[in-house]
Amino acid sequence: MMNLGSMTVHQDCDDCPIRHRAVCARCEADELQLLEEIKYYRRFEAGSHVIWSGDKMDFVGSVVSGIATLTQTMEDGRTQMVGLLLPSDFVGRPGREGSAYDVVATTDLVMCCFRKKPFERMMETTPAIAQRLLQMTLDELDAAREWMLVLGRKTAREKIASLLSIIARRDASLNFNSSDGGLTFDLPLTREAMADYLGLTLETVSRQISALKKDGVIVLEGKRHVIVPDMARLMEEAGDDSDGGLLA
Amino acid sequence: MMNLGSMTVHQDCDDCPIRHRAVCARCEADELQLLEEIKYYRRFEAGSHVIWSGDKMDFVGSVVSGIATLTQTMEDGRTQMVGLLLPSDFVGRPGREGSAYDVVATTDLVMCCFRKKPFERMMETTPAIAQRLLQMTLDELDAAREWMLVLGRKTAREKIASLLSIIARRDASLNFNSSDGGLTFDLPLTREAMADYLGLTLETVSRQISALKKDGVIVLEGKRHVIVPDMARLMEEAGDDSDGGLLA
């Protein structure tokens, strides 16, 4: 469940759940055997549930391609997204039985999975794995806290700008698509999903996106393709003080 | 920076930063020496900063007594509390240079600290420490996400009820003060601090507390002492579906 934080990616292996030389199945010959034995891929269609809140979760893994969301729902239907899973993000809880959240594929999704039990056994015998997971979890915790500030104290316009700048930054670190000076990316979320992430309604999301467009902070091609002519401007709109903000 | 989640406490040792037999200085003779060497206590006055956001943090540790808060602040002064540190909670980031947040003592505070470098060395040689920290961090992540739902989707009244029920639960698990059938505790936070935690203003906090009092959900003795005649009722007001909610 690693999300929102960019991380250093070891270039040689791009579908391992834990992207670090010390624990990567492709890199360390002596660990390869065990990891490969318990490794498998799963494919999910856009809109399908990867796991339901409360269900038993017998695997851990990471997103290879596509996008998934982590959401909580109250009995009356109010829902809050608590995590956004982009390629390379980790899903799962070694040492936990069930999932506390719904994990939903918002696009077609491929995940690289490990059965949980053997993975946990590996964690015990290979300390570097736990340490790597600890670092990833700390990153996620920072991201979650960053998001608490967004949810608790930012205006609707700032919330939208925050979300856009996070997606832009994540996207830019995966692909390298800053072409004509302006950063460019596709929104992976519907207006409703954005609203659930930001604690807003979809109407407010729509209005604020229109406002940012009118003010020239962003340019839209269609409804999903976004061009950011001036990233610094966008981050200013987001109320971000620091340039990077989201920790390395 | 463990907060909001209750955890199993090993009864024999009540001031060790990591409350688990396998890594506790008082329990494991062979580790005692190293831990004791780098262990020391620090005292903070109510209102003083334990660490400033951005400052270098050369220790990790845990709260022995008193209460501290974790807060983020925007340039214009808007602040959001992102964590509440009660006794037994852990503070610090093995593997990180600085702190991303202000840590402030809201009451007089005693912490049990370890210098970071030696602690990190211990983490490498004693795998159980990293694994224990991972579990604690996962708990904290769950708590942060629980709080995202509170911040993003709950009404002011529900927010107050959520905070009260979390404090009540935490308090009850430390002391055993359910006397006359009604649960009882002291608010460790000012109205303003509660507002910063809940993404509200202090006036709204005050009004909603008055409203809960008027409706008989809570009874106040003075401004800080709270009696909860019916915990189930309070949790219903909080919009909590599950009974425990906050994970073990």
Add this chain to the structure above:
DNA sequence: TGGTCTGCTTGATCTGCGTCAAGGCGAGGT
């Protein structure tokens, strides 16, 4: 070519909470 469906936009109105402002209450000091 039209029909439907899903995602999105925009307008009108309502309301929960923020903002501004005026005290109240209890602790500690002189």
Add this chain to the structure above:
DNA sequence: ACCTCGCCTTGACGCAGATCAAGCAGACCA
């Protein structure tokens, strides 16, 4: 006994964002 200061309460008013409602645009299908 009085003053002050920090913390809290309560009231009046305004506004950002929710709610209700109507309609648009593109994808897909028959």
